[in-house]
Amino acid sequence: xxxxxxxxxxxxxxxxxxxxxxxxxxxxxxxxxxxxxxxxxxxxxxxxxxxxxxxxxxxxxxxxxxxxxxxx
Numbered sequence: 225x226x227x228x229x230x231x232x233x234x235x236x237x238x239x240x241x242x243x244x245x246x247x248x249x250x251x252x253x254x255x256x257x258x259x260x261x262x263x264x265x266x267x268x269x270x271x272x273x274x275x276x277x278x279x280x281x282x283x284x285x286x287x288x289x290x291x292x293x294x295x296x
Contacts, residue, residue, distance in 0.1 A: 253259040
């Protein structure tokens with residue numbers, strides 16, 4: 225057991241894991257279902273609590289798609 229704790233390979237691997245852990249944690253927070261749920265809850269909270277601004281206008285929004293009906 226003493227050989228394992230004094231090995232340079234083990235200490236190098238531990239250093240590598242310590243360096244990689246922040247990137248792994250950040251990736252898990254971005255892609256995990258729990259992280260997605262937390263981001264969705266935060267977005268809903270912002271939607272309901274932030275100030276909303278409205279702009280009144282007389283213009284109608286018209287879709288770029290035109291439907292042509294042919295009657296026979």
